[in-house]
Amino acid sequence: MSVLDEIVKAYDIRGTFPDQLNAEIARALGVAFARRAGGTTSAGAILVARDMRPSGPELVDAFIDGVRAQGVDAIELGLASSDLLYYASGSRDLPGAIFTASHNPAEYNGIKFCLAGAKPVDLTEIKEIADEVLDGRGPAPASSPGRRHSENLLPDFVEHVVSFVDIDKLRPRRVVADTANGMGGLVVPAVFERLGVFDLEVMYGELDGTFPNHPADPLQPANQTDLRARVTAGSFDVGLAFDGDADRVFVVDETGAGMSGSTTTAMLSVATLRTNPGATILHNLICSKAVPEVIREHGGVPIRTRVGHSFIKQRMAETGAVFGGEHSAHYYFARNYGADSGLIATVQLLGELTRGEDVLSKVRVPFERYSQSGEINSRVDDVEAVTQRVSQALSSGKQDNLDGLTVEFPTWWFNLRPSNTEPLLRLNLEAETRDECDTRVAELLLLITS
Numbered sequence: 001m002s003v004l005d006e007i008v009k010a011y012d013i014r015g016t017f018p019d020q021l022n023a024e025i026a027r028a029l030g031v032a033f034a035r036r037a038g039g040t041t042s043a044g045a046i047l048v049a050r051d052m053r054p055s056g057p058e059l060v061d062a063f064i065d066g067v068r069a070q071g072v073d074a075i076e077l078g079l080a081s082s083d084l085l086y087y088a089s090g091s092r093d094l095p096g097a098i099f100t101a102s103h104n105p106a107e108y109n110g111i112k113f114c115l116a117g118a119k120p121v122d123l124t125e126i127k128e129i130a131d132e133v134l135d136g137r138g139p140a141p142a143s144s145p146g147r148r149h150s151e152n153l154l155p156d157f158v159e160h161v162v163s164f165v166d167i168d169k170l171r172p173r174r175v176v177a178d179t180a181n182g183m184g185g186l187v188v189p190a191v192f193e194r195l196g197v198f199d200l201e202v203m204y205g206e207l208d209g210t211f212p213n214h215p216a217d218p219l220q221p222a223n224q225t226d227l228r229a230r231v232t233a234g235s236f237d238v239g240l241a242f243d244g245d246a247d248r249v250f251v252v253d254e255t256g257a258g259m260s261g262s263t264t265t266a267m268l269s270v271a272t273l274r275t276n277p278g279a280t281i282l283h284n285l286i287c288s289k290a291v292p293e294v295i296r297e298h299g300g301v302p303i304r305t306r307v308g309h310s311f312i313k314q315r316m317a318e319t320g321a322v323f324g325g326e327h328s329a330h331y332y333f334a335r336n337y338g339a340d341s342g343l344i345a346t347v348q349l350l351g352e353l354t355r356g357e358d359v360l361s362k363v364r365v366p367f368e369r370y371s372q373s374g375e376i377n378s379r380v381d382d383v384e385a386v387t388q389r390v391s392q393a394l395s396s397g398k399q400d401n402l403d404g405l406t407v408e409f410p411t412w413w414f415n416l417r418p419s420n421t422e423p424l425l426r427l428n429l430e431a432e433t434r435d436e437c438d439t440r441v442a443e444l445l446l447l448i449t450s
Contacts, residue, residue: 004127004134013123014101014110017055021109023062024134026099029111030066031138032129034146037095037115044146045073047088047096049080051183051245053209055109056099063097063111064148066133071142076150079207081183081246082112083341084157090118090337091156100183100245103217106210112245118337120310158190161343164333165351167195173354176201177240178227180216181208184242184342191343198350203230209244216244219328219375221258228256238353238360242342248329249342251349253360262288265325266295266367268345271352272323273298282315282324282332284308285403286415286428290369291325306403307417313338327428371437373414373429378448380425383418387425390416390447412440416448 004013004025013029015021037046046067050056064074077088082098089096093116101108113121132138175198179185185205192200203226204213214223218241231239231252239252251259262283269281269291280301283291292302305315305324312324316338324332331345332338353360380386387405397407404417404426412431419426427444431437 004130012102012110012112014104014108016107017053017059017109021059021111023058025130026059026062026111027066028130028133028138029126030063031070031133032066032126033063033095033097033113034067034070034072035129035139036126037113037121044071045075045094047075047077047085047092047094049077049085049088049096049098051081051098051100051209052079052181052185052207053099053101053106053109056209059099059109063099068146068148069141070139071144071146073146074148076148077153078150079183079186080154081187081343083247083336083339083343084153084187085112086114086118086337086339086341087157087160088153089114089116090339091160093117095121098245102245102247103215103219103243105215114339118339120313154187154190157187158194160336161191161341161347162194164335164344165195165347167197169354170195170197170351171354172197172199173237173350174199174201174235175238175240175350176203176227176230176234176236177242178203178218178224178230179205179242179246180218180223180244181206181211181213182216182242182244182246183207184246187246187343188240188242188346191347195347195350201230201234201236203227211244216242218243218248218250224250224252224258228252228258232256238350240346247340247342249331249346250329251360253364255361257361259360259364260288260368260372261325261327261329262291262372263364263367264329264345264349265327265331266291267352267364268323268325268331268348269295269300270298271348273300276322279323280319280321282312282319282321284312284324284326285406286327286375286417287325288327288368288370288372288430289413290367293369294367304402309340370430370432371434373427373437373441376427376429376441376445377419377424378427378445379423380448381423383423383425386448387416387418390444393447412436414440414444416444 085098241250295302414429
């Protein structure tokens with residue numbers, strides 16, 4: 001197995017620096033992406049950005065060397081969030097790459113790719129070309145190298161984000177955002193300054209890819225501890241927790257209680273259907289059952305999808321969906337070239353919050369109808385065998401295999417999915433009551449680990 005086989009993960013390439021993803025590999029990937037994507041646009045240019053990780057500049061330089069060696073221009077965007085890169089790709093109709101490892105620890109870095117128009121890319125061909133480059137069998141350099149120049153698209157991105165909300169209808173609220181020393185420290189203040197109406201405080205806003213305060217992974221409740229404490233101590237109306245590349249946002253209400261991605265998806269679905277009556281909306285299969293219920297109640301058409309960026313983007317294109325949400329707090333917008341954006345989700349959520357006088361702890365209530373386990377990971381020796389054992393033991397339930405194993409009973413359901421990168425099974429379970437949820441989780445974990 002090649003090094004690239006080891007570090008290709010889902011829709012991005014991610015590895016430790018410099019042991020796995022180093023300058024040599026970055027240059028090979030630049031050559032490969034230029035060969036794969038550079039020809040998809042008459043401009044013959046590729047957008048390149050990075051987050052605040054210390055290894056970023058070296059990797060970007062090497063990647064751009066590879067791009068230029070194939071006669072393709074590189075437009076360097078500098079420090080950017082992932083959704084800024086997607087906006088740039090969509091608005092300029094150019095392929096792009098951003099060096100980021102999102103929520104992963106500081107020693108990691110990675111690359112997220114997209115084709116022109118922010119379309120997802122199949123990494124198979126890129127990996128094959130890069131392997132050839134690393135083996136000395138890669139394509140020859142172009143007779144004339146491409147050019148390299150820089151552009152600042154942050155102001156344009158800010159205008160794009162705020163276009164998703166009616167600024168004139170917003171009303172003042174006190175907001176605190178924990179950007180975890182990630183790229184939110186750049187893009188969040190810029191958007192809020194343009195909105196003008198909110199009193200914003202930023203926690204850990206300094207761009208520092210060593211993450212000196214806490215990991216930039218707000219999916220883990222422990223990483224929201226500081227934010228929750230600050231919300232209540234400072235009497236804020238809402239708290240926002242962004243991950244390292246700021247494409248995801250988690251929300252905390254005024255009591256310091258966190259909201260799941262399912263609750264936010266349901267709330268944003270209502271906002272979407274208000275301006276797009278009858279629209280199709282996607283939700284991934286680990287979202288709460290409340291999400292499709294809310295969508296139907298407001299006249300929309302819910303469609304259940306697999307988990308993951310590439311699958312949701314593909315289904316949005318196939319179905320004409322205008323919005324899609326994941327339980328992991330990725331939110332996708334058709335008018336954002338089908339890409340996800342934590343900031344667009346933020347401004348739309350604040351728009352919903354300021355429509356009335358109620359505090360967020362009351363606004364959220366109609367969207368939270370069931371008790372959820374949260375994602376529980378179990379390390380197992382044989383993922384397939386354990387999944388089959390669970391399936392057979394619960395054969396009386398309604399089952400499907402759209403993404404892992406989903407089993408549904410009248411008062412509870414669960415999904416059991418394998419990790420893409422580790423020998424883990426990920427359990428998400430929901431029930432009508434807290435007691436039943438806890439009981440069923442205990443039963444499932446015993447079955448999984450026995």
